[in-house]
Amino acid sequence: MRLARFTEFGKKIICVGLNYKLHVKEMKNSLPTTPIVFLKPPTAYVINEGSIRIPKNCQELHHEVELGVVIGRKGSSVNENEAEDLIGGYVIALDMTARDLQSKAKSSGKPWSIAKGFDTSCPVGNFIPKEALPNANSLDIWCKVNGQLKQKGNTSDMIFTIPHLISYISQYFTLEIGDLILTGTPDGVGPVNSNDIIEIGIGDISKASFKIE
Known part of the structure; x- marks a missing residue:
């Protein structure tokens, strides 16, 4: 199945922030009224058993486990009741975050693309x-x-x-075959260090493992 190789041809990774109440609380944010959306480039991908590299100047790299939705059919301005027709499959994933770089960018009102989109930030x-x-x-x-x-x-x-996420995102970005939507992380995010092993999974259905370089 071609879609199983989505990391090889997918054009974009669309991420959703603050989508679990307890995570919103731990990050000391207010509940969003609309989805918070940001992007990662395809160069962020790392496949199962690969290595995650700590980005330059990062002193605090955090793990954020998420369910990923792989798009299987092209769509734009999709109604919510039709959104599931665009789903081709799923994947367990990580939204790796250079938390210190993100906090620094936020405090100065600057974008935090580097903190979220660096190479290997999407295992x-x-x-x-x-x-x-x-x-x-x-x-x-x-x-x-x-x-x-x-x-x-x-x-x-x-x-x-x-x-709802698929419908909302498709109002602004045409969803294409192989695109990935990261749907947000539950609470418990925290730091990792060199040589740590991160394991992620969906129940006992699927799991993956990565090493921090």
Whole structure:
């Protein structure tokens, strides 16, 4: 299946921030009224068992586990009740964040593209066809660092559902085959260091592992 190789041809990674209430609380933010959207370039991809590189000048790299939605059909300005037709499959993923660089950029009112979009900032597991996850709106996702559980959440706790996110994003960006939407992270984000091993998963359905260089 060509879609299983989405990291090789997908044109964009569209990320959603602050989509779990407890994560909003831990980040000391107010609840969003519309999805918070930012982008990563395709050069951010790392596949299962690859290495995550700490970006230059970063002293505080954080893990954020997320369910990724792989787009299987092109669409623009899609209605929410039609949004699931665009889904080709799913993947467990990480939105790696250079937290110190992000905080510095935010405090000075500057964009934080480097903090979120640096090379290797989007590690992903193996592609899961849509049919294998019939209820993606109620999935356990988790993250371990060196064998210790750091994050555990369920997609049912999202502030904005997957169909809502697809519909909203498609009003502004044409979604193309192979694009990836990261749907937000639950609470428990935290730092990682060189030689740490990060494991992420969807229940016991799928998991992936990465080493911090």
